[in-house]
Amino acid sequence: MSSTHNSSLGIVPTSADFAPSIIFTIAYIVLLPVAIWRGASRETRCMALIQPVIFVVLRVATWAIRAYLAKAKLSIGLIATETVLVSSATVLLYRLFVAETRKILTNWVPRAAPTSYDRRNQPVHRDSLGIVLRLLDLALMATVIMSIYGATQTGDAINGVQDAIDTLSTLRKASAFVLLGVSGICIGSLLWFSQQHSLPNRAVYVNCVIGLVLAVIAAYRIAVAYRASGSGSAAAFWCALALPEIIVVVIVFSLNLKEFVPENPQKVDYSRQTGVPHSRDTELGQRPFVQG
Numbered sequence: 001m002s003s004t005h006n007s008s009l010g011i012v013p014t015s016a017d018f019a020p021s022i023i024f025t026i027a028y029i030v031l032l033p034v035a036i037w038r039g040a041s042r043e044t045r046c047m048a049l050i051q052p053v054i055f056v057v058l059r060v061a062t063w064a065i066r067a068y069l070a071k072a073k074l075s076i077g078l079i080a081t082e083t084v085l086v087s088s089a090t091v092l093l094y095r096l097f098v099a100e101t102r103k104i105l106t107n108w109v110p111r112a113a114p115t116s117y118d119r120r121n122q123p124v125h126r127d128s129l130g131i132v133l134r135l136l137d138l139a140l141m142a143t144v145i146m147s148i149y150g151a152t153q154t155g156d157a158i159n160g161v162q163d164a165i166d167t168l169s170t171l172r173k174a175s176a177f178v179l180l181g182v183s184g185i186c187i188g189s190l191l192w193f194s195q196q197h198s199l200p201n202r203a204v205y206v207n208c209v210i211g212l213v214l215a216v217i218a219a220y221r222i223a224v225a226y227r228a229s230g231s232g233s234a235a236a237f238w239c240a241l242a243l244p245e246i247i248v249v250v251i252v253f254s255l256n257l258k259e260f261v262p263e264n265p266q267k268v269d270y271s272r273q274t275g276v277p278h279s280r281d282t283e284l285g286q287r288p289f290v291q292g
Contacts, residue, residue, distance in 0.1 A: 032057075087147065
Protein backbone atom coordinates (compact mmCIF):
# COMPACT_ATOMS: atom_id res chain seq x y z
CA MET A 1 0.00 0.00 0.00
CA SER A 2 1.41 3.31 -1.06
CA SER A 3 1.78 5.92 1.63
CA THR A 4 1.13 8.72 -0.81
CA HIS A 5 -2.08 10.39 -1.72
CA ASN A 6 -4.62 8.57 -3.86
CA SER A 7 -7.44 10.60 -5.37
CA SER A 8 -9.91 7.76 -4.86
CA LEU A 9 -9.02 6.67 -1.36
CA GLY A 10 -7.74 9.79 0.35
CA ILE A 11 -4.46 10.05 2.23
CA VAL A 12 -3.05 6.85 3.73
CA PRO A 13 -1.63 7.57 7.22
CA THR A 14 2.11 7.97 7.66
CA SER A 15 4.21 8.55 10.77
CA ALA A 16 3.65 12.31 10.34
CA ASP A 17 -0.07 11.76 10.96
CA PHE A 18 0.47 10.26 14.41
CA ALA A 19 0.67 13.52 16.39
CA PRO A 20 -2.36 15.25 14.80
CA SER A 21 -4.34 12.01 15.06
CA ILE A 22 -3.66 11.86 18.80
CA ILE A 23 -4.50 15.55 19.21
CA PHE A 24 -7.85 15.22 17.45
CA THR A 25 -8.66 11.97 19.26
CA ILE A 26 -8.10 13.69 22.62
CA ALA A 27 -10.09 16.73 21.47
CA TYR A 28 -13.12 14.61 20.60
CA ILE A 29 -12.78 12.62 23.84
CA VAL A 30 -12.90 15.95 25.70
CA LEU A 31 -16.06 16.83 23.76
CA LEU A 32 -17.80 13.60 24.76
CA PRO A 33 -18.74 14.78 28.30
CA VAL A 34 -20.07 18.01 26.79
CA ALA A 35 -22.18 15.99 24.37
CA ILE A 36 -23.47 13.79 27.19
CA TRP A 37 -24.25 16.83 29.34
CA ARG A 38 -26.16 18.50 26.50
CA GLY A 39 -28.14 15.32 25.93
CA ALA A 40 -28.84 14.68 29.61
CA SER A 41 -29.85 18.20 30.62
CA ARG A 42 -33.57 18.85 30.45
CA GLU A 43 -32.95 22.44 29.32
CA THR A 44 -30.90 21.40 26.26
CA ARG A 45 -32.01 17.83 25.47
CA CYS A 46 -33.49 17.48 21.97
CA MET A 47 -33.51 15.11 19.01
CA ALA A 48 -31.18 17.40 17.04
CA LEU A 49 -28.30 16.41 19.35
CA ILE A 50 -28.34 12.78 18.25
CA GLN A 51 -26.38 13.39 15.04
CA PRO A 52 -23.53 15.49 16.49
CA VAL A 53 -23.18 13.05 19.41
CA ILE A 54 -22.88 10.12 17.01
CA PHE A 55 -20.41 12.13 14.94
CA VAL A 56 -18.18 12.73 17.97
CA VAL A 57 -18.13 9.00 18.77
CA LEU A 58 -17.30 8.16 15.15
CA ARG A 59 -14.49 10.69 15.05
CA VAL A 60 -12.94 9.33 18.24
CA ALA A 61 -12.82 5.96 16.47
CA THR A 62 -11.62 7.52 13.19
CA TRP A 63 -8.63 9.38 14.57
CA ALA A 64 -7.73 6.59 17.01
CA ILE A 65 -7.55 4.17 14.08
CA ARG A 66 -5.53 6.69 12.08
CA ALA A 67 -3.08 7.13 14.96
CA TYR A 68 -2.64 3.35 15.15
CA LEU A 69 -2.13 3.05 11.38
CA ALA A 70 0.45 5.85 11.45
CA LYS A 71 2.77 3.70 13.59
CA ALA A 72 1.70 0.12 12.93
CA LYS A 73 1.91 -2.08 9.86
CA LEU A 74 -0.82 -1.06 7.43
CA SER A 75 -3.93 -3.23 7.58
CA ILE A 76 -6.32 -3.38 4.64
CA GLY A 77 -9.31 -3.82 6.95
CA LEU A 78 -8.42 -0.88 9.19
CA ILE A 79 -7.59 1.36 6.22
CA ALA A 80 -10.97 0.53 4.69
CA THR A 81 -12.73 1.28 7.98
CA GLU A 82 -10.90 4.57 8.47
CA THR A 83 -11.53 5.60 4.87
CA VAL A 84 -15.26 4.95 5.18
CA LEU A 85 -15.45 6.85 8.47
CA VAL A 86 -13.55 9.84 7.09
CA SER A 87 -15.70 10.07 3.97
CA SER A 88 -19.13 9.27 5.41
CA ALA A 89 -19.40 10.76 8.89
CA THR A 90 -19.46 14.36 7.65
CA VAL A 91 -22.96 13.72 6.29
CA LEU A 92 -24.19 13.75 9.90
CA LEU A 93 -23.08 17.38 10.29
CA TYR A 94 -24.75 18.26 7.00
CA ARG A 95 -28.00 16.65 8.12
CA LEU A 96 -27.99 18.78 11.26
CA PHE A 97 -27.12 21.89 9.23
CA VAL A 98 -29.99 21.28 6.82
CA ALA A 99 -32.40 20.48 9.67
CA GLU A 100 -31.64 23.78 11.42
CA THR A 101 -31.90 25.68 8.13
CA ARG A 102 -35.27 24.04 7.50
CA LYS A 103 -36.42 24.96 11.00
CA ILE A 104 -35.50 28.61 10.50
CA LEU A 105 -37.19 28.87 7.12
CA THR A 106 -40.37 26.94 7.88
CA ASN A 107 -40.82 28.75 11.17
CA TRP A 108 -40.31 32.29 9.90
CA VAL A 109 -41.03 32.48 6.16
CA PRO A 110 -44.75 33.10 5.43
CA ARG A 111 -46.37 30.22 3.57
CA ALA A 112 -49.40 30.01 1.34
CA ALA A 113 -52.07 27.51 2.35
CA PRO A 114 -51.06 23.98 1.27
CA THR A 115 -52.34 22.83 -2.11
CA SER A 116 -52.63 19.22 -0.93
CA TYR A 117 -51.44 16.70 1.64
CA ASP A 118 -49.09 13.80 1.13
CA ARG A 119 -49.56 10.19 2.23
CA ARG A 120 -48.33 11.05 5.72
CA ASN A 121 -50.88 13.88 5.97
CA GLN A 122 -48.10 16.45 5.72
CA PRO A 123 -49.07 19.72 3.97
CA VAL A 124 -47.60 20.20 0.49
CA HIS A 125 -46.67 23.81 -0.33
CA ARG A 126 -46.00 24.60 -3.98
CA ASP A 127 -44.00 27.76 -3.40
CA SER A 128 -40.34 28.75 -3.70
CA LEU A 129 -39.55 27.62 -0.15
CA GLY A 130 -41.23 24.27 -0.74
CA ILE A 131 -39.06 23.73 -3.82
CA VAL A 132 -35.90 24.60 -1.88
CA LEU A 133 -36.76 22.22 0.96
CA ARG A 134 -37.59 19.34 -1.39
CA LEU A 135 -34.33 19.93 -3.27
CA LEU A 136 -32.37 19.76 0.00
CA ASP A 137 -34.15 16.54 0.99
CA LEU A 138 -33.29 14.93 -2.35
CA ALA A 139 -29.67 16.09 -2.14
CA LEU A 140 -29.19 14.62 1.33
CA MET A 141 -30.86 11.37 0.30
CA ALA A 142 -28.56 11.12 -2.72
CA THR A 143 -25.51 11.77 -0.53
CA VAL A 144 -26.49 9.06 1.94
CA ILE A 145 -27.07 6.56 -0.87
CA MET A 146 -23.71 7.40 -2.47
CA SER A 147 -21.95 7.08 0.91
CA ILE A 148 -23.48 3.67 1.56
CA TYR A 149 -22.68 2.36 -1.90
CA GLY A 150 -19.20 3.85 -1.76
CA ALA A 151 -18.57 2.01 1.51
CA THR A 152 -19.29 -1.29 -0.25
CA GLN A 153 -16.65 -0.49 -2.89
CA THR A 154 -13.88 0.66 -0.54
CA GLY A 155 -12.40 -2.76 0.21
CA ASP A 156 -12.10 -3.73 -3.46
CA ALA A 157 -10.69 -0.29 -4.30
CA ILE A 158 -7.96 -0.66 -1.68
CA ASN A 159 -7.14 -4.10 -3.09
CA GLY A 160 -6.59 -2.51 -6.50
CA VAL A 161 -9.76 -3.54 -8.35
CA GLN A 162 -9.91 -0.90 -11.08
CA ASP A 163 -13.70 -0.94 -11.51
CA ALA A 164 -14.14 -0.33 -7.78
CA ILE A 165 -11.54 2.46 -7.84
CA ASP A 166 -13.31 4.17 -10.74
CA THR A 167 -16.72 3.78 -9.11
CA LEU A 168 -15.49 5.09 -5.77
CA SER A 169 -13.79 8.04 -7.43
CA THR A 170 -16.99 8.97 -9.28
CA LEU A 171 -19.07 8.66 -6.12
CA ARG A 172 -16.63 10.80 -4.12
CA LYS A 173 -16.70 13.53 -6.76
CA ALA A 174 -20.49 13.49 -7.05
CA SER A 175 -20.99 13.46 -3.28
CA ALA A 176 -18.58 16.36 -2.77
CA PHE A 177 -20.31 18.47 -5.41
CA VAL A 178 -23.72 17.70 -3.91
CA LEU A 179 -22.55 18.68 -0.41
CA LEU A 180 -21.04 21.90 -1.73
CA GLY A 181 -24.34 22.58 -3.46
CA VAL A 182 -26.24 21.94 -0.23
CA SER A 183 -24.07 24.50 1.56
CA GLY A 184 -24.68 27.02 -1.20
CA ILE A 185 -28.45 26.45 -1.31
CA CYS A 186 -28.82 26.71 2.47
CA ILE A 187 -26.69 29.84 2.80
CA GLY A 188 -28.28 31.45 -0.24
CA SER A 189 -31.80 30.66 0.98
CA LEU A 190 -31.14 32.02 4.46
CA LEU A 191 -29.69 35.26 3.11
CA TRP A 192 -32.37 35.66 0.44
CA PHE A 193 -35.34 35.05 2.71
CA SER A 194 -33.81 37.17 5.48
CA GLN A 195 -33.94 40.09 3.04
CA GLN A 196 -37.59 39.39 2.25
CA HIS A 197 -38.87 38.55 5.73
CA SER A 198 -38.01 39.01 9.39
CA LEU A 199 -35.86 36.00 10.28
CA PRO A 200 -34.04 35.57 13.62
CA ASN A 201 -30.65 37.15 12.89
CA ARG A 202 -28.57 35.11 15.34
CA ALA A 203 -29.84 31.79 14.02
CA VAL A 204 -29.33 32.89 10.41
CA TYR A 205 -25.78 34.16 10.98
CA VAL A 206 -24.64 31.14 13.00
CA ASN A 207 -26.10 28.73 10.46
CA CYS A 208 -24.41 30.62 7.62
CA VAL A 209 -21.07 30.34 9.44
CA ILE A 210 -21.60 26.60 9.86
CA GLY A 211 -22.49 26.34 6.17
CA LEU A 212 -19.32 28.18 5.13
CA VAL A 213 -17.14 25.92 7.29
CA LEU A 214 -18.82 22.82 5.84
CA ALA A 215 -18.29 24.25 2.35
CA VAL A 216 -14.53 24.26 3.02
CA ILE A 217 -14.72 20.52 3.67
CA ALA A 218 -16.72 19.89 0.49
CA ALA A 219 -14.34 22.04 -1.57
CA TYR A 220 -11.36 20.12 -0.17
CA ARG A 221 -13.01 16.82 -1.11
CA ILE A 222 -13.49 18.09 -4.66
CA ALA A 223 -9.84 19.15 -4.84
CA VAL A 224 -8.75 15.74 -3.54
CA ALA A 225 -10.95 13.92 -6.04
CA TYR A 226 -9.36 15.72 -9.00
CA ARG A 227 -5.78 15.82 -7.73
CA ALA A 228 -3.20 13.60 -9.38
CA SER A 229 -1.94 10.64 -7.38
CA GLY A 230 1.08 11.40 -5.25
CA SER A 231 0.46 15.14 -4.91
CA GLY A 232 -1.56 15.12 -1.71
CA SER A 233 -0.77 17.15 1.39
CA ALA A 234 -1.22 15.79 4.89
CA ALA A 235 -1.34 19.36 6.20
CA ALA A 236 -4.26 20.14 3.87
CA PHE A 237 -6.05 17.01 5.11
CA TRP A 238 -5.90 18.16 8.72
CA CYS A 239 -6.49 21.86 8.06
CA ALA A 240 -9.24 21.58 5.43
CA LEU A 241 -11.10 18.51 6.68
CA ALA A 242 -10.40 17.59 10.31
CA LEU A 243 -10.15 21.14 11.68
CA PRO A 244 -13.35 22.50 10.06
CA GLU A 245 -15.27 19.49 11.33
CA ILE A 246 -14.31 20.06 14.94
CA ILE A 247 -15.02 23.78 14.57
CA VAL A 248 -18.59 22.92 13.55
CA VAL A 249 -18.94 20.50 16.47
CA VAL A 250 -17.69 23.11 18.96
CA ILE A 251 -20.16 25.66 17.57
CA VAL A 252 -23.01 23.15 17.80
CA PHE A 253 -22.27 22.18 21.40
CA SER A 254 -21.89 25.83 22.38
CA LEU A 255 -25.53 26.33 21.38
CA ASN A 256 -28.72 25.25 23.04
CA LEU A 257 -30.24 23.61 19.97
CA LYS A 258 -33.54 23.28 21.77
CA GLU A 259 -33.91 27.07 21.73
CA PHE A 260 -31.55 27.97 18.88
CA VAL A 261 -34.40 28.76 16.50
CA PRO A 262 -37.02 30.81 18.36
CA GLU A 263 -40.70 30.07 17.85
CA ASN A 264 -42.70 32.42 15.65
CA PRO A 265 -45.75 33.65 17.62
CA GLN A 266 -47.64 34.25 14.35
CA LYS A 267 -47.24 30.74 12.98
CA VAL A 268 -50.25 28.78 11.75
CA ASP A 269 -50.55 25.00 11.81
CA TYR A 270 -52.42 24.27 8.59
CA SER A 271 -52.94 20.60 9.34
CA ARG A 272 -54.63 21.43 12.61
CA GLN A 273 -56.90 23.97 10.89
CA THR A 274 -58.05 21.46 8.29
CA GLY A 275 -58.51 18.62 10.73
CA VAL A 276 -55.60 16.63 9.35
CA PRO A 277 -53.46 14.85 11.98
CA HIS A 278 -50.51 17.08 12.76
CA SER A 279 -46.91 16.33 13.64
CA ARG A 280 -44.14 18.29 15.27
CA ASP A 281 -42.65 19.05 11.84
CA THR A 282 -45.81 20.67 10.55
CA GLU A 283 -46.08 22.79 13.67
CA LEU A 284 -42.92 24.67 12.76
CA GLY A 285 -43.42 28.03 11.18
CA GLN A 286 -46.71 28.02 9.27
CA ARG A 287 -48.28 31.44 8.99
CA PRO A 288 -50.62 32.73 6.28
CA PHE A 289 -49.26 34.52 3.28
CA VAL A 290 -50.92 37.91 2.89
CA GLN A 291 -50.55 39.65 -0.42
CA GLY A 292 -50.20 43.41 -0.30
